[in-house]
Amino acid sequence: MGVLAVMGGERVGFWRVDAMVEPPWVGRSAAAVASRVAVRVSWGVGAESGWGRLSIYVIFLQNNPHSLPNSHLLIFNMNPTMETQTQAPNYPLPLDFDNVSTLPDSYVWSTTTLPSDDPCHCTINDRKASLPIIDIGDPSTYDLVRLACEKWGAFQVINHGVPLSLFHETEFQTRRLFSLPTEQKLLVARLPSKVVGYGSARIQAFYTELMWSEGFGMMGSPVEHARKLWPQDHAKFCEVMEQWQAEMKTLCNKIVGKMLGSLGLTHEDDMNWFQPQNGSDQTQCLFHLNSYPVCPDPDRAMGLAPHTDTSLITVVNQFNTGGLQVYQDGAGWVPVEPIEGALVVNVGDLMQIISNGKFKSVLHRALVNSTCHRLATAFFLMPSSNAEVSPLRKLVDSAHPPLYRPVTGREYFQLKVKLFMKALESIRL
Numbered sequence: 001m002g003v004l005a006v007m008g009g010e011r012v013g014f015w016r017v018d019a020m021v022e023p024p025w026v027g028r029s030a031a032a033v034a035s036r037v038a039v040r041v042s043w044g045v046g047a048e049s050g051w052g053r054l055s056i057y058v059i060f061l062q063n064n065p066h067s068l069p070n071s072h073l074l075i076f077n078m079n080p081t082m083e084t085q086t087q088a089p090n091y092p093l094p095l096d097f098d099n100v101s102t103l104p105d106s107y108v109w110s111t112t113t114l115p116s117d118d119p120c121h122c123t124i125n126d127r128k129a130s131l132p133i134i135d136i137g138d139p140s141t142y143d144l145v146r147l148a149c150e151k152w153g154a155f156q157v158i159n160h161g162v163p164l165s166l167f168h169e170t171e172f173q174t175r176r177l178f179s180l181p182t183e184q185k186l187l188v189a190r191l192p193s194k195v196v197g198y199g200s201a202r203i204q205a206f207y208t209e210l211m212w213s214e215g216f217g218m219m220g221s222p223v224e225h226a227r228k229l230w231p232q233d234h235a236k237f238c239e240v241m242e243q244w245q246a247e248m249k250t251l252c253n254k255i256v257g258k259m260l261g262s263l264g265l266t267h268e269d270d271m272n273w274f275q276p277q278n279g280s281d282q283t284q285c286l287f288h289l290n291s292y293p294v295c296p297d298p299d300r301a302m303g304l305a306p307h308t309d310t311s312l313i314t315v316v317n318q319f320n321t322g323g324l325q326v327y328q329d330g331a332g333w334v335p336v337e338p339i340e341g342a343l344v345v346n347v348g349d350l351m352q353i354i355s356n357g358k359f360k361s362v363l364h365r366a367l368v369n370s371t372c373h374r375l376a377t378a379f380f381l382m383p384s385s386n387a388e389v390s391p392l393r394k395l396v397d398s399a400h401p402p403l404y405r406p407v408t409g410r411e412y413f414q415l416k417v418k419l420f421m422k423a424l425e426s427i428r429l
């Protein structure tokens, strides 16, 4: 287990590997190699004159990148067989964004590779279309919620009861994490098969072009990772992250209650399947921090590529900085207006399944900009992994046959990892 750093060409970055590398040669003095490597690292990451001119090296660090000279460290020329030996996954860890002054070619999204022809396409007429803003504290909002979920698959919520002070603390702690030096963030790099830890978006695996973003995932307490990042000073980060997740869980229940209510159902009667059965298998909610550093060429870059969320619903906080866009048939990509203290709710794939296709899982993406470092958080409401997800019984009758076969939360998650945007289609009856 270790971190592979590959330097040279345009794809400068770090890959995490699961497999132990069998080095083609061993026995060089670690200290001697380390001094060479340190120089190559500083050349390879960021120095423009270095792009494409360095030969490719693979560095295997058994310990942490901080202790280079003392680590057991091996270096060898990369060759075609090496790639198969290391089984490097198809998505790199994020770039060292601070040290890049021009957009590397591998981060350029040409308009032809974008799902819509023009990334910012919006006719004058379309500009009037904007995501509904719903006062979730208002008891008479059922119709608005239903319409928003049917037409958009998303809406913004206000009057949700999450204190503004917690927004600010969460933003502060999120910025604190992403401001750490790259090599420190790599101490908690996410393993390819996992959702927790630091890394690039998991959907990167489905796109050839690289995304201008980095993320940090957690499920519940982030203490194990936070301890590695701040050995003496992680308590506040953990406290704030746990508090935000608790607030999001409560809010999600309220919102799901409204969504069901808008279809004539209730949380109590119709969501029993969702709760952990014998207390042993907790719900698998995922909380993600996203960072979109200032980008030298934002019109040609992509922060987070188009996708739908796997969740039942997702609550996104874009910290008052625009960038999130939702796709609507007929209108194209519609920017989600940043509103201080508002939260964005996305209908996810699992909600599309349980609503028997009444609510649609929204296609969305995040763009970047050249002036400010955008941060966002996303809380994904997930069922326990063995809960059976299927169209809710009361929504199915002879006139409305079930559109999807039952799947467990775990099974659907695995389908999404394998099939990405074709996962829903694969369980369609």
Ligand SMILES: O=C(O)CCC(=O)C(=O)O
Pocket (backbone or CB within 6 Å): 288, 290, 304, 309, 316, 318, 323, 324, 364, 365, 366, 375, 376, 377, 378
């Ligand atoms: O960063 C954003 O605004 C969107 C985040 C998102 O869609 C996600 O993490 O799935």
Ligand SMILES: [Fe+2]
Pocket (backbone or CB within 6 Å): 307, 308, 309, 314, 364, 378
């Ligand atoms: Fe998303």
